[in-house]
Amino acid sequence: MSQPFQIEISERDGARILSISGYLDAHTAPAFESAIENELKSGKVRLVVDCAGLTYISSAGLGVFMSFLEEIREKGGDIKLASIGPKAFQILDVLGFPRLFDIVETVEEAAGRFGPPGGARDGCL
Amino acid sequence: MARRGGREMDAFERTFTLLVPSSTGNLAMIRDFVASVGVKAGFEENEVARITLAVDEACANVIEHAYSRDEKGQVTIRATLDDEDLAFEIMDNGRGFEPLRVSEDDVAELIRRRKPGGLGMRLIRAVMDDVKYQITPGEMNGLRMVKHIRRG
Numbered sequence: 493m494s495q496p497f498q499i500e501i502s503e504r505d506g507a508r509i510l511s512i513s514g515y516l517d518a519h520t521a522p523a524f525e526s527a528i529e530n531e532l533k534s535g536k537v538r539l540v541v542d543c544a545g546l547t548y549i550s551s552a553g554l555g556v557f558m559s560f561l562e563e564i565r566e567k568g569g570d571i572k573l574a575s576i577g578p579k580a581f582q583i584l585d586v587l588g589f590p591r592l593f594d595i596v597e598t599v600e601e602a603a604g605r606f607g608p609p610g611g612a613r614d615g616c617l
Numbered sequence: 618m619a620r621r622g623g624r625e626m627d628a629f630e631r632t633f634t635l636l637v638p639s640s641t642g643n644l645a646m647i648r649d650f651v652a653s654v655g656v657k658a659g660f661e662e663n664e665v666a667r668i669t670l671a672v673d674e675a676c677a678n679v680i681e682h683a684y685s686r687d688e689k690g691q692v693t694i695r696a697t698l699d700d701e702d703l704a705f706e707i708m709d710n711g712r713g714f715e716p717l718r719v720s721e722d723d724v725a726e727l728i729r730r731r732k733p734g735g736l737g738m739r740l741i742r743a744v745m746d747d748v749k750y751q752i753t754p755g756e757m758n759g760l761r762m763v764k765h766i767r768r769g
Contacts, residue, residue, distance in 0.1 A: 506688075517648075519641035550650070550673050551736035558728045579666050586743045587736060588724050609709035 513545025516553030537569025667678030674737035
């Protein structure tokens with residue numbers, strides 16, 4: 493049986509890390525959408541989505557990334573994807589995501605790619 | 618159609634059917650069904666994952682557009698496996714819509730307009746070898762997707 497969908501939120505180097513696990517389909521995408529909306533409402537625009545635990549993604553999940561990208565970048569932030577597995581990556585690739593999104597190997601690297609967030613960056617990477 | 622104990626020359630063909638209420642909560646069950654049939658057809662793991670995605674996208678479209686998320690509808694997924702092809706037919710009795718007539722805008726343009734619709738059909742076309750849509754007004758809508766089985 494497939495795993496359900498879960499989101500855990502943490503912080504690293506001034507970026508918000510949304511660790512998603514399980515499947516992101518038309519059923520679970522609304523939960524992911526609200527999680528990102530909550531971040532934006534509280535003024536957080538440096539987002540890293542840690543996809544290490546993601547077992548499946550369909551266009552409904554990809555649509556969430558797409559619908560927020562422009563707004564987040566206009567506000568000076570970004571939504572970066574980290575630790576995405578080969579199965580999910582091949583789907584992103586079909587749609588040309590690698591040209592449009594910053595897709596990074598690790599969460600550490602993704603978080604480090606944001607500029608200094610008002611002095612909060614460790615600089616120890 | 619091959620019958621059990623029929624002539625040996627008949628093409629080998631098997632049919633598997635899943636009928637579920639039109640709720641996105643059933644997409645996981647639909648994917649499990651499709652993956653099982655894909656494995657049975659002999660596709661390798663990555664290909665099974667891609668076929669599963671295509672059927673998920675088609676069913677999600679039916680739930681959202683044909684039934685407007687009304688869970689009283691039903692979605693039928695019929696898989697037919699023969700020597701050459703694995704075919705999936707997705708059937709519903711909802712409002713007929715034309716999924717092939719989707720926006721051809723590129724993904725960058727969809728992001729600019731903050732409108733992510735139409736991605737599902739794009740993925741279906743990328744994965745399946747043949748995609749056809751049939752509407753019988755007031756009766757049934759069906760999307761038929763075929764994946765060729767390449768042997769050897």
